[in-house]
Amino acid sequence: MNLVAAQIVNGLAIGMLYAVMALGLSIIKGLLNVPNFAHGALFAVGAYVCYTLSTIGAPFAVALIGAFSGAALLGFLIERFGIANLTGGSYLLQVLFLFGTALVIEQILVLIYGTTGVSLVPPAMLGGAMDLGFMFLPRYLVFCALVGAFSIVAVWLLIEKTRIGSSIRAGIERREMVQCLGIDIGTLLTLGFALGAGMAGLAGGIALPLLGANATSGNDMMAIAFVVLVLGGLGSLYGAVAAGILIGVAQSLTTLVAPSASTLLIYVIMTVVLLIGPKGLFGER
Amino acid sequence: MNKNLLALAAVVLLAVVAPMVIPISIANEIIVIAIFAMATNLVIGVAGLYSFGQAMFFGAGAYLTGYSLTAGGLSLVPSILIAIAGAAALAGIVGAVIIRRSGFYFMMLTFAFNQMAFYVVLVWSGVTGGEDGMAGIKRAPVGGLDLNDRSVFYAFCAVLFVASYVILRQIKKSPLGLVLEAAKENPRRMASLGYSVHGAQLAAFMISGAFAGLAGSLYVLLYRFVPIDSISWIMSGNVVFMVVIGGMSSMVGPIMGAAVFVWLQGLFSLLWAQWALLFGLFIIFVVFTLRGGLIELFKRVARIRRAGEAHHG
Amino acid sequence: MAEPVTVLEAIELTKRFGKNTVVDGVSLKFPEGRLHAILGPNGAGKTTLFNLLTKDYPVDGGEILLRGERVTRLRPHQISRRGVGRSYQITSVLRELTFFENVWLASYRADHAGAPGLWRDFRAHWATAEKTRQVLAELGLEPFTDRKAADVSYGDQRLLEIAVTLATRPEILLLDEPTSGLSQRESERVKQLILSIKGKFTIIMIEHKMNVVMDISDDVTVMNRGKVIASGSPAQISTDAAVRSAYFGL
Numbered sequence: 001m002n003l004v005a006a007q008i009v010n011g012l013a014i015g016m017l018y019a020v021m022a023l024g025l026s027i028i029k030g031l032l033n034v035p036n037f038a039h040g041a042l043f044a045v046g047a048y049v050c051y052t053l054s055t056i057g058a059p060f061a062v063a064l065i066g067a068f069s070g071a072a073l074l075g076f077l078i079e080r081f082g083i084a085n086l087t088g089g090s091y092l093l094q095v096l097f098l099f100g101t102a103l104v105i106e107q108i109l110v111l112i113y114g115t116t117g118v119s120l121v122p123p124a125m126l127g128g129a130m131d132l133g134f135m136f137l138p139r140y141l142v143f144c145a146l147v148g149a150f151s152i153v154a155v156w157l158l159i160e161k162t163r164i165g166s167s168i169r170a171g172i173e174r175r176e177m178v179q180c181l182g183i184d185i186g187t188l189l190t191l192g193f194a195l196g197a198g199m200a201g202l203a204g205g206i207a208l209p210l211l212g213a214n215a216t217s218g219n220d221m222m223a224i225a226f227v228v229l230v231l232g233g234l235g236s237l238y239g240a241v242a243a244g245i246l247i248g249v250a251q252s253l254t255t256l257v258a259p260s261a262s263t264l265l266i267y268v269i270m271t272v273v274l275l276i277g278p279k280g281l282f283g284e285r
Numbered sequence: 286m287n288k289n290l291l292a293l294a295a296v297v298l299l300a301v302v303a304p305m306v307i308p309i310s311i312a313n314e315i316i317v318i319a320i321f322a323m324a325t326n327l328v329i330g331v332a333g334l335y336s337f338g339q340a341m342f343f344g345a346g347a348y349l350t351g352y353s354l355t356a357g358g359l360s361l362v363p364s365i366l367i368a369i370a371g372a373a374a375l376a377g378i379v380g381a382v383i384i385r386r387s388g389f390y391f392m393m394l395t396f397a398f399n400q401m402a403f404y405v406v407l408v409w410s411g412v413t414g415g416e417d418g419m420a421g422i423k424r425a426p427v428g429g430l431d432l433n434d435r436s437v438f439y440a441f442c443a444v445l446f447v448a449s450y451v452i453l454r455q456i457k458k459s460p461l462g463l464v465l466e467a468a469k470e471n472p473r474r475m476a477s478l479g480y481s482v483h484g485a486q487l488a489a490f491m492i493s494g495a496f497a498g499l500a501g502s503l504y505v506l507l508y509r510f511v512p513i514d515s516i517s518w519i520m521s522g523n524v525v526f527m528v529v530i531g532g533m534s535s536m537v538g539p540i541m542g543a544a545v546f547v548w549l550q551g552l553f554s555l556l557w558a559q560w561a562l563l564f565g566l567f568i569i570f571v572v573f574t575l576r577g578g579l580i581e582l583f584k585r586v587a588r589i590r591r592a593g594e595a596h597h598g
Numbered sequence: 599m600a601e602p603v604t605v606l607e608a609i610e611l612t613k614r615f616g617k618n619t620v621v622d623g624v625s626l627k628f629p630e631g632r633l634h635a636i637l638g639p640n641g642a643g644k645t646t647l648f649n650l651l652t653k654d655y656p657v658d659g660g661e662i663l664l665r666g667e668r669v670t671r672l673r674p675h676q677i678s679r680r681g682v683g684r685s686y687q688i689t690s691v692l693r694e695l696t697f698f699e700n701v702w703l704a705s706y707r708a709d710h711a712g713a714p715g716l717w718r719d720f721r722a723h724w725a726t727a728e729k730t731r732q733v734l735a736e737l738g739l740e741p742f743t744d745r746k747a748a749d750v751s752y753g754d755q756r757l758l759e760i761a762v763t764l765a766t767r768p769e770i771l772l773l774d775e776p777t778s779g780l781s782q783r784e785s786e787r788v789k790q791l792i793l794s795i796k797g798k799f800t801i802i803m804i805e806h807k808m809n810v811v812m813d814i815s816d817d818v819t820v821m822n823r824g825k826v827i828a829s830g831s832p833a834q835i836s837t838d839a840a841v842r843s844a845y846f847g848l
């Protein structure tokens with residue numbers, strides 16, 4: 001029983017990571033309609049920025065902000081100087097560009113940090129476990145779930161309650177509206193991409209004390225985020241959040257019975273959903 | 286008709302001349318990877334299905350051949366046939382699940398399934414060798430041919446390469462090819478004419494998978510080793526890159542794309558251990574410069590020359 | 599005289615987009631061999647009705663019977679294979695292909711029941727190529743045989759649209775505003791064409807141009823706001839009060 005509860009908490013924490021990743025992808029998909037194949041690399045960037053800032057003594061909160069900002073800045077550059085200049089040609093070129101960018105980012109990370117990978121002990125305040133009487137709850141998992149939830153809410157507030165957010169939303173839902181509102185669509189796309197990229201970086205930062213990081217560890221995350229996005233249904237921005245959490249918990253619970261099957265389970269769920277429901281779990285389209 | 290023969294002659298000539306002008310091992314890798322690139326062009330260029338999971342089928346062919354030859358104790362030809370059939374079957378299963386998704390979803394799903402295949406190989410290390418790959422593969426003789434001889438093995442691959450070219454080109458020009466081209470533009474109209482668009486696309490996906498499996502199988506025989514990279518998503522991205530730089534309008538384009546890829550990979554890896562970084566930069570560079578692929582570049586040059594001649598004449 | 603056989607029948611067909619019920623319980627019978635016109639103001643749901651009959655859109659309610667067989671759950675290509683051909687209001691020829699290739703695809707499908715062949719060059723399917731040339735000739739389109747559809751005038755694209763539909767050799771022909779966007783002369787040409795094939799097919803035609811409808815159709819149905827408001831002969835319809843108010847604004 002305690003084990004199950006522990007796995008549910010673990011699943012919530014991991015699920016939040018998936019949700020943060022997938023929400024970032026979802027924003028980028030909504031605005032630019034490209035699958036961001038650099039999302040995994042941006043996740044890794046976030047993890048390494050977080051690692052570097054922590055090792056030079058920055059507080060963990062600052063390291064996380066750095067993870068977000070570093071990836072967001074990269075995302076800004078990728079959109080402004082890359083994708084934005086590839087709009088006339090084939091759709092494939094944009095996708096290939098993202099693929100090439102992912103390779104470059106990963107290789108630069110290898111160049112700087114080597115291939116062995118790094119890990120980070122969570123700060124003392126977040127280390128250890130809380131005794132709930134019936135179970136021990138690792139503090140960092142709680143933190144992970146909270147930060148994930150917090151950042152999702154922040155994005156929600158940004159999109160629903162601010163001017164720039166409402167134009168992002170308009171950009172996703174009806175492109176032609178944006179021009180009428182007199183907003184420069186180019187700027188909007190760049191900012192949207194940066195925001196999505198930043199979320200990948202943030203997920204990387206949060207995940208570091210939990211999973212460690214190496215240059216290519218983002219790719220598994222990216223694949224899972226893709227699955228989450230498909231499951232959530234691409235019609236809605238927030239379907240991804242629910243699907244992410246669901247997947248995290250399901251995966252975590254599977255670990256109890258068949259640890260090595262837990263990742264496979266994600267794909268099994270995806271296949272089943274694809275076969276029975278053409279719209280994903282929460283999608284409108 | 287003439288054009289067909291001419292292209293065929295060029296492809297045969299390429300296969301014959303290549304080992305004389307470049308190291309035979311590189312020529313061999315080029316023709317093997319070219320099969321993979323042509324197979325991929327059938328889904329990407331002809332059918333317009335942007336698959337980012339082609340390495341799944343290449344890798345399936347590679348591992349099936351590796352396993353059949355080592356633990357399976359089979360001889361060479363059955364091992365290759367198993368690779369082809371297995372990869373086609375895998376494509377059939379994956380395709381049946383995802384073929385109804387288009388564009389963005391299709392790309393993500395092919396990638397996700399590719400990653401799943403990678404994960405299975407990684408975890409199932411008792412059979413696949415996990416991260417270390419699968420070694421100890423021998424090329425058993427086929428009907429008295431000693432395939433351990435480099436030239437004989439090259440000739441063996443070259444025959445399969447030319448055959449693959451002919452078959453894939455025929456398919457591109459066949460009714461199925463035209464149906465796929467048309468469905469790429471307007472699937473709804475094709476359905477209203479009475480074509481099962483998903484059926485045609487699934488067929489293309491499976492055929493592509495079969496040839497990708499053949500390529501993977503030959504790749505393993507070439508290096509006597511199955512690297513786990515053969516099933517990684519990087520391989521999927523690379524082959525899309527080959528098709529795009531080569532140009533998708535014919536099956537010759539992907540051959541050129543494969544040649545450029547293999548040659549550059551060799552060159553970069555001589556220059557620097559971190560060659561993948563150079564390669565990534567090269568992809569970015571190419572995306573910005575050669576927007577229509579090499580074929581388009583040649584056509585553009587030809588057009589400029591023709592315009593020049595017209596001007597003078 | 600015996601009742602003509604009903605080849606296609608809609609029973610209480612309904613389609614909703616969000617909160618809008620765009621086709622609202624439409625029941626219609628189409629007897630064999632007749633030319634049935636469907637009239638109605640913009641947005642009446644005529645095209646949507648076609649999209650339901652051909653299953654381009656899923657049906658939200660009601661049934662479709664094709665020669666008595668319930669086909670409500672079939673896919674568009676299965677409907678087509680049962681002898682229903684259609685043209686689209688928005689020209690949907692394959693713009694990147696030539697006239698020959700466009701019509702060839704339709705003829706080939708009529709010639710081959712199974713999956714498309716994957717070996718012989720499509721041009722080397724001689725019998726199909728021959729039939730393709732025939733259809734192009736019948737519609738006076740031979741001069742365009744090797745032209746890309748994107749490169750010709752709108753009027754010629756409309757004719758190609760009809761040629762493609764005819765080349766599937768359907769028994770039931772659904773034409774969605776075949777003369778829309780055409781000049782007076784081009785419309786006349788299409789009208790003559792339809793007259794010349796009338797009787798050979800069961801034709802259901804959406805049409806705005808009154809003169810076209812009144813001259814050539816046998817039966818007329820008028821739709822408004824997703825519902826059938828009148829059905830009858832052209833003469834009856836032109837004097838129907840409900841129709842006059844809804845459609846002519848009188």
Ligand SMILES: Nc1ncnc2c1ncn2[C@@H]1O[C@H](COP(=O)(O)OP(=O)(O)OP(=O)(O)O)[C@@H](O)[C@H]1O
Pocket residue numbers: 615620638639640641642643644645646647687
């Ligand atoms: N795919 C769709 N999604 C949402 N609404 C639709 C869709 N297709 C049609 N509609 C709506 O359904 C209504 C009927 O459209 P329909 O095209 O059937 O009209 P119509 O009678 O063919 O008109 P017209 O004479 O202009 O061609 C319109 O209000 C239209 O906006």
Ligand SMILES: [Mg+2]
Pocket residue numbers: 644645646687
């Ligand atoms: Mg209409």
